Amino acid sequence: MLSELLRRSVQRPQFLLIQHLSERLLLTGATALYSQARDKMTDDIAVDAAKRTAARTAVDQWVTEDTKILGIGSGSTIVHAVQRIAERRWKEGELADLICVPSSYQAHHLILDYNLNLGDLDRNPNIDVSIDGADEVDRKMVLIKGGGGCLLQEKVVANCAKHFIVVADYTKNSARLGEQWCRGIPIEVAPMAYVPIKLQIEALFGGEASLRMAKVKAGPIVTDNGNFLMDWRFIANREYDWAEVNTAITMIPGVLETGLFVNMAHKCYFGMADGTVKVQNR
Ligand SMILES: O=C[C@H](O)[C@H](O)[C@H](O)COP(=O)(O)O
Known part of the structure; x- marks a missing residue:
């Protein structure tokens, strides 16, 4: 009886139309998701290729046999720079005496992983x-x-360098x-001071400063130096004098350093989407 009812209802045109539309909808949804994922992957690949081109170009132009001490930054782009240095060291037989000074735990291990000479600011401050x-x-x-x-x-390592290349x-x-x-x-801050620092930054310059929370640890991010990190979302479209902002924030007790690097970069190499490299000078 039940199966007979079902058989009849499935044969009704309305049911067939709804079934057809649902299938179409599912298919369209899945196709859209697939295209989004594919576009994102294509973008990621293009961006990574741009990072690689920029990093390799900068290394080839700035790291020569005359370069004795090299500061190594952090992040994903710098990995390509270290890979190029290692390639020149271990495949092309260059840069045997180059000493690399790290600017983070990540950089320290990159230098070790690629078997390059690890230095430090105690012995290599220039x-x-x-x-x-x-x-x-x-x-x-x-x-x-x-x-x-x-x-x-x-910032400490960049400040010790004759040339700071981005x-x-x-x-x-x-x-x-x-x-x-x-x-x-x-902004890197002493853990006990983050609330007054947040309030003072917001009072001075507006926007909102928040503690950066960890993703796979309960609580806030802890930096390589054992401090907390705040992210200050400044007011978009407001004209800030970044040198003044940097000085004022750095003067707040408990602030260790800001992520604003003013008048420090010598040249910036941007890998472009078309495979070229754009060089910006200060
Ligand atoms: O804290 C990270 C460093 O300042 C990086 O140099 C910066 O975030 C850029 O990183 P990426 O090369 O991954 O974009």
């Missing part, structure tokens, strides 16, 4: 060239750094800060 990535670069070459949690040691992909190349990077300016 760096010839430092190469590092950036989260965003504006038209005056002010940088936002620290998106990956490293900024304090990076390598990045085309998504980091902006006219104004905040145009493409929407996660704010990272």
